[in-house]
Amino acid sequence: MAERERTPSPPTISEVAATAGVGRATAARTLGGYGYVSPELRERVLAAAEQLGYRANALARSMSTGVTHTLGVIVADIGNPFFAGVVRGISDTSRERGFDTIVLSTHESLSEEIAAMNVLIDKRVDGVIVASAAVERADVAHLTAAIERGIPVVLVDREVSHLDLDAVVIDNREAAREAVDSLIRAGHTRIGFVWGPTTEGRPATRRELLAAASRNLWTDAERLRGYLDALDDAGIPFDPDLVMVGEKTESRATDEVTRMLALPERATAVFCTETDAMTGSLRAVRAAGLAYPADVSLIGFDDSSWAAVMDPPLTMIEQPMHELGETAAATLLSLIDGKATPRSRHTLETKLISRASVSAPPVADR
Amino acid sequence: MAERERTPSPPTISEVAATAGVGRATAARTLGGYGYVSPELRERVLAAAEQLGYRANALARSMSTGVTHTLGVIVADIGNPFFAGVVRGISDTSRERGFDTIVLSTHESLSEEIAAMNVLIDKRVDGVIVASAAVERADVAHLTAAIERGIPVVLVDREVSHLDLDAVVIDNREAAREAVDSLIRAGHTRIGFVWGPTTEGRPATRRELLAAASRNLWTDAERLRGYLDALDDAGIPFDPDLVMVGEKTESRATDEVTRMLALPERATAVFCTETDAMTGSLRAVRAAGLAYPADVSLIGFDDSSWAAVMDPPLTMIEQPMHELGETAAATLLSLIDGKATPRSRHTLETKLISRASVSAPPVADR
DNA sequence: CTGTTAGCGCCTTCAA
């Protein structure tokens, strides 16, 4: 029961070998689980290890084998439930295969993403999964650098244009198109889009809008394109006043939707591309003294148990967060195994969960 | 532009030294940022490193220095928004100080927690932060083992009885007491508790209930105690029928609340200790054709933007998730720095956010 | 089957 503060230098394989009375290599072989060892010595070694409380030093092992059994994960924000779900998927499937995960948050900053990649390179991870904030062609040096060093990289959630990497994503554009289309089929023509690009001024033309979008996150741009697709398919003219611009915050969404609801020809439906965009919109609807779906129809991205218990319950697009992570990890792992996989581009299914936040527009506005 | 698949053996410090025409040690000194090096040679080395794209091998460095600049984090589920928030806090503050984190999910299983700790020990992390599922005295061997090996451990979110470790928690008991008390002050005496212990049968007595609770998660037990405290303070008799037992799932919560709402003397308020307990309860209230707060008052744990946009908005207890993480990381870091800190027990503040889901009980039930 | 011997890449005395 002595509580001595002995310098806790953990037992090494040599000590185990010594107390077992065998050579280093023999101990290493049985403890490392490779090579042949006679049952006798094996027993002795195991006993000694047990007695000493031996645990292999993974660092030393990695030094000589060159593999760390560790995956790097780079996301914008591990605190965001979406990424948390993805990371959980990555973590679960890699753990199953004996890989651990070190995850870094970039706060959506490219420079932090680059720093994160360097950390992972330095730590010699066996591969990395990244939801990259890179959009410009010049933004991808850190990704190609990793690959040149022999570290496989797979993209998750976000593709990076003109970069031929394995990617696991959803079809944001189609998911958005489908959602907006369902609004159109319900009779809406004045459909708000929240949130849009983070420009300062309001893009006057469709071309400007698209240009602005392409300077933003890939997912956001895709969702905007899907919105426009649906409008086009239905021959509904695009109205710049119906797309939110500016900071992507809940309160900004509230302001913008409030504005859209006050337009001469007001919005009768709102499509939200993110959770906080939806809660912000909801606040605007309430503040305007309107009710959904009677006055305004609503569809949002990223289903949650909350959305289902709203009154009325919200129609939402469900993303397979966990599966995105699982698939990304599985892809990366097979890359690490040296499987000669051609570049893959997994597009996972989303699901439009119809509940009760969509109805026909009010008669007065039709 | 050759896409050669050269074996990407990264440049070592020796190569840098060679191409700079200096000794290994000199290169190591300038690249490692220690010891004296003349400006001249320093320049040469830096240039060579730059040219070769040199990056220090953190494994090798850790091998010889004995530190990894890596923190281990063990939580039940990184996909859970609460833990995701905590991890984000840990990650942010440790990153600031040059530490990375490797996080492991245990799925609330003690054996996975033990395995996780072993992984971290093997990887020689400098310290670990754990939200432990340990409850029995016999469950803490892996925690003490880490400490004996010289790896500092700090608990977050959950204390572990009879184990003298630094801990960063909230006062679950007081938070619960306060919430339930506010219900009582609104006039309620029939207050449901969701969720309770995962026993099979329904504890008949208060003693049995407490015993069952103490076999469960620390946080859950504390919240239950707080509930009982509030009842005691007000002289309201405890009724076993008003506490949920069984699996902690949303649907189970719905079933149990449905039951409580159908009691001869039905519940007129429900206190929920977790997000899914709240959404499950909400479903039960709706299904019973009741409205809140008119028919049933509601208070829940873990505020979110959804809770604020419910109609009516929900009164919730807010936990400082990010700050829990920050504080835990800061505490661990100072332990690692060898600061002679006496055992600390940080209890962070929660906040009862009063919104509109609490009112007086309906007259008929008073 | 077992033990000896080199490294892995870096840090760290210790002379020079």
Add this chain to the structure above:
DNA sequence: TTGAAGGCGCTAACAG
């Protein structure tokens, strides 16, 4: 100030 040499703990040929 600089360079040579040894060691961190483990794996991996290599003889024996």
